[in-house]
Amino acid sequence: MIFRQLFDSASSTYTYLLGDSGEALLIDPVYEQAPRDLALLQELGLRLVATLDTHVHADHVTGAWRLRQRTGSRIGISATAQASETDLPLHHGDRIAFGRRHLEVRATPGHTSGCLTYVLDDQSMAFTGDSLLIRGCGRTDFQQGSPQQLFASVHEQILSLPPACLLYPAHDYRGITVTSVAEERRYNPRLGGDVDVGDFTGHMNNLHLPHPKLMAVAVPANLRCGKPEGDAPTDTPSWAPLTLRFSGVWEIEPMALLEHLKEVQIVDVREAPEFIDRLGHLEGARLVPLSQLNERMGEFDRAQPIVAVCRSGVRSAQASVLLTKAGFGQVANLAGGMLRWKIEGFPVECDPA
Structure with a gap:
C-alpha cells in the first residue's frame, strides 16, 4: 500500500x-x-x-x-x-x-x-x-x-x-x-x-x-463540497507555478516571481508615495494605481503575463480580478505583496520610476 x-x-x-x-x-x-x-x-x-x-x-x-x-x-x-x-x-x-x-x-x-x-x-x-x-x-x-x-x-x-x-x-x-x-x-x-x-x-x-x-x-x-459560486478556473497556467485561491485569484509566490521576473509585466497598483517608500518596488514595475487601472489597461501587452503587486496583496488581488474580467488571460497576484517580498529578502528599488 x-x-x-x-x-x-x-x-x-x-x-x-x-x-x-x-x-x-x-x-x-x-x-x-x-x-x-x-x-x-x-x-x-x-x-x-x-x-x-x-x-x-x-x-x-x-x-x-x-x-x-x-x-x-x-x-x-x-x-x-x-x-x-x-x-x-x-x-x-x-x-x-x-x-x-x-x-x-x-x-x-x-x-x-x-x-x-x-x-x-x-x-x-x-x-x-x-x-x-x-x-x-x-x-x-x-x-x-x-x-x-x-x-x-x-x-x-x-x-x-x-x-x-x-x-x-x-x-x-x-x-x-x-x-x-x-x-x-x-x-x-x-x-x-x-x-x-x-x-x-x-x-x-x-x-x-x-x-x-x-x-x-x-x-x-x-456544504457544497468546495464548489465555488459561479464559474472558477480549474486548470493551472503553465507560464509560472501558481496557486489558485478559492476566490478564483491565481497567486505567485515571491521566489517563483523572482525566477520569472524578466518574463512578466509587473503592475504595481499602490499610490505614488507608496511606490518609493521604505518597501520600495520591484525592478521594472509599472506604477498604475488601482483607481486608474481600468483607464490604463491599454498600456499592457495582452500576450505577456501580468503580475499585480501592492503592499499586502489585497488591492492587487482586486486588480487581478479586474484584469481577468477585461480579457487578460495570464494574470497572477503576488502572494503577500511587497511586505512578504521584503521579509524574504528579495531585491527592491526605491527611486521614482
Missing part, C-alpha cells in the same frame, strides 16, 4: 493519500493544494477513486469538487452533513474500497454532528479528523457539537482500536505528524487517563475560543 501525509501550511491541515493496485483515496484535500495532489497522483501512477472529508471544515475549503472536476473521483462525506454535490453520503459501518484495500467508516460526532473517522481494514491506522487530535481534540461549540457526544465517540470508536493503531489527525499546529491509540489513552490531557465525561464537559464548555477566521466562507463552501 502507498501512503503519503501531505500538509497545507496556511490552515495546518493534513491531507492523506492512500493507494493500492493503481487506485487511490484522498482524505481531507485542500482546495488550493489540488494541483499538488494531482501531480503526486500522476507521478505515483494512481487513479483517484474518491475524496473523503472527515467533516464540514470551518478553517479551509475542501478540494473535493475541484479534484472531481479533473479526475472524475467521487466525493464522500457524512450523510448527516447534508452537503450538496456529494456522491457518497456516508454512514457508520460503510466501506470505501481502493484497490484490494478498504477503509471502514466510523461515525464520531461531537466536534460537529457529521464527523467521521476512517479506519484501515487491518486497523493499523485511522484518520480521526478533528474528533481526536494529537494530545487534544476539536472544539465542541458550533455545528451541532457536543462534549458528551465527543467523549463517547472517541472512547467507543477510536480509543477502542488496538493500542498499536496509528492515529492521523486532520490538523496539528506544532508539526507533530502522528500518534497512537496507546499514547492517547495514556497522555491525552482531555480524553486520556482517568478523565471522565464530567471532567471533559467542564473543560470543553469553558474554552471560550474565537471562531475560525475563515468560518463564514469555509462552512458554506464545504
Whole structure:
C-alpha cells in the first residue's frame, strides 16, 4: 500500500493519500493544494477513486469538487452533513474500497454532528479528523457539537482500536505528524487517563475560543463540497507555478516571481508615495494605481503575463480580478505583496520610476 501525509501550511491541515493496485483515496484535500495532489497522483501512477472529508471544515475549503472536476473521483462525506454535490453520503459501518484495500467508516460526532473517522481494514491506522487530535481534540461549540457526544465517540470508536493503531489527525499546529491509540489513552490531557465525561464537559464548555477566521466562507463552501459560486478556473497556467485561491485569484509566490521576473509585466497598483517608500518596488514595475487601472489597461501587452503587486496583496488581488474580467488571460497576484517580498529578502528599488 502507498501512503503519503501531505500538509497545507496556511490552515495546518493534513491531507492523506492512500493507494493500492493503481487506485487511490484522498482524505481531507485542500482546495488550493489540488494541483499538488494531482501531480503526486500522476507521478505515483494512481487513479483517484474518491475524496473523503472527515467533516464540514470551518478553517479551509475542501478540494473535493475541484479534484472531481479533473479526475472524475467521487466525493464522500457524512450523510448527516447534508452537503450538496456529494456522491457518497456516508454512514457508520460503510466501506470505501481502493484497490484490494478498504477503509471502514466510523461515525464520531461531537466536534460537529457529521464527523467521521476512517479506519484501515487491518486497523493499523485511522484518520480521526478533528474528533481526536494529537494530545487534544476539536472544539465542541458550533455545528451541532457536543462534549458528551465527543467523549463517547472517541472512547467507543477510536480509543477502542488496538493500542498499536496509528492515529492521523486532520490538523496539528506544532508539526507533530502522528500518534497512537496507546499514547492517547495514556497522555491525552482531555480524553486520556482517568478523565471522565464530567471532567471533559467542564473543560470543553469553558474554552471560550474565537471562531475560525475563515468560518463564514469555509462552512458554506464545504456544504457544497468546495464548489465555488459561479464559474472558477480549474486548470493551472503553465507560464509560472501558481496557486489558485478559492476566490478564483491565481497567486505567485515571491521566489517563483523572482525566477520569472524578466518574463512578466509587473503592475504595481499602490499610490505614488507608496511606490518609493521604505518597501520600495520591484525592478521594472509599472506604477498604475488601482483607481486608474481600468483607464490604463491599454498600456499592457495582452500576450505577456501580468503580475499585480501592492503592499499586502489585497488591492492587487482586486486588480487581478479586474484584469481577468477585461480579457487578460495570464494574470497572477503576488502572494503577500511587497511586505512578504521584503521579509524574504528579495531585491527592491526605491527611486521614482
